[in-house]
Amino acid sequence: MTMRYWLPSKILAMFFALATIAFGADKPKPRARDLGIPFSGTPGKFNAITDVRGVEVGHTTLISDGGKVLPGVPTVRTGVTAVLPNGKHCDTPIFAGWSSLNGNGEMTGTTWIEEGGFLEGPVMITNTLSVGTVRDAVIKWGLRQIHGPGPKKFGEDWGGLPVVAETDDSDLNDIRGFHVKEKNVFRALDSAASGFVAEGNVGGGTGMICYDFKGGIGTASRTIQDPGPYTIGVLVQANQGERKHLMIAGVPVGREMPEKLTNKGGKGSIIIIVATDAPLLPHQLKRLARRAASGLARTGTISHDGSGEIFLSFSVANGGAYQAQGHAGVLMVTNDKMNPLFEATVEAVEEAIINALIAAETMTGINGRTVAAIPHHELREILKKYNRLQEGGVKH
Amino acid sequence: MTMRYWLPSKILAMFFALATIAFGADKPKPRARDLGIPFSGTPGKFNAITDVRGVEVGHTTLISDGGKVLPGVPTVRTGVTAVLPNGKHCDTPIFAGWSSLNGNGEMTGTTWIEEGGFLEGPVMITNTLSVGTVRDAVIKWGLRQIHGPGPKKFGEDWGGLPVVAETDDSDLNDIRGFHVKEKNVFRALDSAASGFVAEGNVGGGTGMICYDFKGGIGTASRTIQDPGPYTIGVLVQANQGERKHLMIAGVPVGREMPEKLTNKGGKGSIIIIVATDAPLLPHQLKRLARRAASGLARTGTISHDGSGEIFLSFSVANGGAYQAQGHAGVLMVTNDKMNPLFEATVEAVEEAIINALIAAETMTGINGRTVAAIPHHELREILKKYNRLQEGGVKH
Amino acid sequence: MTMRYWLPSKILAMFFALATIAFGADKPKPRARDLGIPFSGTPGKFNAITDVRGVEVGHTTLISDGGKVLPGVPTVRTGVTAVLPNGKHCDTPIFAGWSSLNGNGEMTGTTWIEEGGFLEGPVMITNTLSVGTVRDAVIKWGLRQIHGPGPKKFGEDWGGLPVVAETDDSDLNDIRGFHVKEKNVFRALDSAASGFVAEGNVGGGTGMICYDFKGGIGTASRTIQDPGPYTIGVLVQANQGERKHLMIAGVPVGREMPEKLTNKGGKGSIIIIVATDAPLLPHQLKRLARRAASGLARTGTISHDGSGEIFLSFSVANGGAYQAQGHAGVLMVTNDKMNPLFEATVEAVEEAIINALIAAETMTGINGRTVAAIPHHELREILKKYNRLQEGGVKH
């Protein structure tokens, strides 16, 4: 597979850099609650999945032409996002669970999570056709990370069954060009950091479309005190929904903005990652993952046939359970204390999706197709019409 | 188990009759859309599960004391509801699927539905502790219904694995009195009819509580044309939710009506039955059942730990598949036509739950506890405040 | 439902007593390994599920006519078996998991076990049509057992979602007579004991047929040292299989004993209960339950369409997890130590099934049908022919 059209790579690298500035990590942008969209619950410091201790997020955003469709240059609008439950320490598997609302998508590694109860490395999200490349790359990266003579030959196991999920960006991206490369995956992993998480047209979410508006990556978090103090953090790659169903804060926004700019017909998908520091067992994490469906439903979608709505949750507590010698003592929240965790999950999922919509910016992609961002001013007017605008916004 | 305290039974029978009049089938009552609550989609003639051809519903409502708590008389606020997919013809199993959002409840028969793909008789809903009695009774009733020497000894199979579901009415009902009797079950089955379906404090829903308001039975339907014409009909026994989460038409009604009249803390459950005449295979019906979660989420609940949220769907099409000789030719909607069915399911589930709330009436039950119905006038004022009141209502 | 034909009840009570003597708990009978059938692994003291500390088993065996088919007396060949994980202390839920190989059967309570991870009371096994009666009765019994003001109002929850499983004894029993009564259920529960467990035509297994031989209850156990010392105990109600598939110790016994004495055609079912004192989490117990399929397969069955092959496992360790205040510290075996537990489960399931066959005695039942026990001498000859007879037998 020659890649001549990528040359000259230095110019493209410059484009990448520009793209990173334009879409990426550094510019302060309003988030959903800054616009006055009301949400319930108390977010963490960054209102992001990284509010869960140890969780890091890295994006590689691939926009080959600086956002313009250029002759002779493939229209790359894609990327990869890495969620690292334990930062770079991949040798600490943690409890996890998963659930699917409509399984028209891929998340590798779920069969082992279901069986063994552990997530053994980073969670990667990319476009549909790059799952293979990302799987190869994350294994190589993981093998590289394994240091030291642990009591268990953990490195042997590690790379085997990584979690790589996808949504389909083919409406904006030259998906069949397989533009995500090994080095891009390494970069997402190596650049992962705690704290602020870029949203919108970044990483795996770069070319995604949500409710026929520009979508992408979104994140949010909630803190709870009883049980606790604990944090629930959510990250979504939002590519789902039809305009007419879009509901924000209960307001039928989609019906108020009826212009249909894409022809996706609800074909896209959404990947939802729920992280927590609450000590939950695998079957309890599956319960949390199932609550992602309730948060998603609050944004209005009916979960289309073509949508891969796959949810993963993990807990950074009980970090030593996997590598213990024969027996492990672990902590669990009792079932009768699960409700605050469920509530926080539903709320954070809802807000993360709306954050993806708010952060995403209008993009022109393959075949000159343009997908508009949701207009912030018009959205505020609609919320006001339904008496749901929280004047002044809510600082996160 | 002697039942002396039931005497004098004739007086109680009179109470039952009065109760039936008061709470039952005959009085025209406003439904959700009569009050101006907006819903999407086109309901069928009765806006009820019975809009699906062949489906019949019967209730037995057990209120021992006419609604007053009397000394020496057990406080009975319970009953049983029968949903007959093929009327009284129990010898025609049909395709079915099921799903659970939070499985803190019972629905017998699901293991065989999952395996074999068929629902083999009526669907019964009652209180938690009466599942056994109802299971026995529906088997006896089913065996009685089997006539004729069909090509397959169907009667042998029939009674074995019936579907009986439950929610817990112990906040209003003397549930430990086991007041549902075999004859009550027979009555629900024998009185089942198509057409109008009584809602609120009837049948299995008699003593139920929903979002800390009085709940119970609710129903709704949608018709679709492509694929179609087909009908989706839903019946719920609604006993779930906490006041603060209640959302009607996207409006945070629960937060606007903060008075907490019960101490359930989200412990209750909801059973959702989805019927259709669209020809769907078992795995497609499971997909429909999963969409009940999305409709439920639109009413605001986070699906509490204590809630049994169990969903069953069936299709009355392909009626001959079970009894065919060796091979059966069956019809299926192709996957790419499923979206209208998903949308109709989500919409009808949402409306059925709200219908249950609107139809239910204030009830005083065991230990003198009173659970108030949702106040219709106040609800309309709140909807108006949020510009969501559809003036004049929508006729169904 | 009048029961006049049961009179004179005292005579029948005598029959019961005789039946108990004839088929029941007291007579020493050879077990599979006494006959020289070879098995792997090390059984516990009683080679029974009761080798797991705290586990008790009780049977009520209902044989109305002393084993003879009498005019005017219903041919009752049924019963109920109770497995109590914690003896009579029903207020200590324990971790559990379940699995189904072919789900043409009922095991109530599984939806909550799957969701919540806990088994909250006894496990009951009976005939297909008595599940309702047994469910009612075990709830009443459980409510009676709850004493004292624990930190959590556990009694409130208890009775709600019991586990009641079944297999179909209609080939020998007047199943439509619903002969299992509340008092019979209480008796099975109240008489439960640790130590020796009666096998064959007892309890729920009274009228069962296995590989076209007389079947019923069987039990076995294994002890392991690493991890450990732990015990795996198994109890089966064996009603499954076709003669031609029967394999004992790998020998095609069914083909060597081709006489077909029943016309079941593989319609029966098997319920398998796996108990352990190894500290396993719910998702690990599900793994154990799945291994029951492997043990079952070693006896040759193909798991027929009509068979309800449903498996439940529980761990008596971590007894305080349910009732802990907010958080519970629990112990788990690490995944890499699971193999000895898997092996012990497969072995004990295989032996329990063969024990059921060996213990069962020839029975004449409804319509005068007789089902023969597997002939011990002939079986030994066949094993010898295949060089698999362990001369002298192996003492358990």
Added chain:
Amino acid sequence: MTMRYWLPSKILAMFFALATIAFGADKPKPRARDLGIPFSGTPGKFNAITDVRGVEVGHTTLISDGGKVLPGVPTVRTGVTAVLPNGKHCDTPIFAGWSSLNGNGEMTGTTWIEEGGFLEGPVMITNTLSVGTVRDAVIKWGLRQIHGPGPKKFGEDWGGLPVVAETDDSDLNDIRGFHVKEKNVFRALDSAASGFVAEGNVGGGTGMICYDFKGGIGTASRTIQDPGPYTIGVLVQANQGERKHLMIAGVPVGREMPEKLTNKGGKGSIIIIVATDAPLLPHQLKRLARRAASGLARTGTISHDGSGEIFLSFSVANGGAYQAQGHAGVLMVTNDKMNPLFEATVEAVEEAIINALIAAETMTGINGRTVAAIPHHELREILKKYNRLQEGGVKH
């Protein structure tokens, strides 16, 4: 990842060619029943998965050094196997179902099969770390295959969610060298053919180990007449089990051949593919997939913690269901006719695993480790000792 050590490639190509001759498709080798191992049921013409009409199999076998461990040459003992349900016509999705006995492995695409009921392309099997590469390649191959202006833009969908499964060959293969390349995948797909299927050290099975003997690819089939005539074909990539558990025709072969030549400790996996032309719906195919567990158990394994035992079944009947316009008429076998299909599946899975063992040849791999093939003569002696040798063998 530089690959300089691969040069000179022409010499290696020669090695490949030699390897193909040595291990590959052309040499007639005895199969299990040729050695006199008894099996039940009637196999099809080739006793292979290709007896199911339309099914084609292709292998690419990668052995870099002609089977000798050479200094400076990576020890490649791996490959990829393609099972094409409809030959090269990838535009005809067919009904499928899957199941996992112990999910410590990867099979991509299962979430969509579970949801939508269709298998949309080839089934690929390779080593654990090559799943990504194979996924990429099969997508590219599939996109290339799509011809013609079908009524549905099928090509859009096709490549998205392929099925790629794996087992771990790191005991013999330099798995971290990622030696399976895109072109190798194309070759397996393009060379796929009906008829004879090479077994043992070929394709994805090249470096696999089974019950501590050399394992790999195995296949078998059964034909049934009622319902039917239908064929069940099975292909396995066998890498599972511990020597001591190996059972062949019910004989404890593993205990009779106690030498332990590997240190795998049951870590390997098995992928089982079940094909049929019987018209089964997705939920029925899941039932078939579950029966793979029973066939596997007959070979003695306890299904270790480290084993990925993942089973896929598909039916080549009802080929037009996916692409029908809105509705599809499909045929199904009625549930009461499933038993012969279950029996055929159990039998064919058992024989396919034994065929893999019999066909595999002793191999020396990475770090000079040698894994011996099961010795045919000694095996026959053991079968004779247990009176299970079918003298003269059984021709297939």
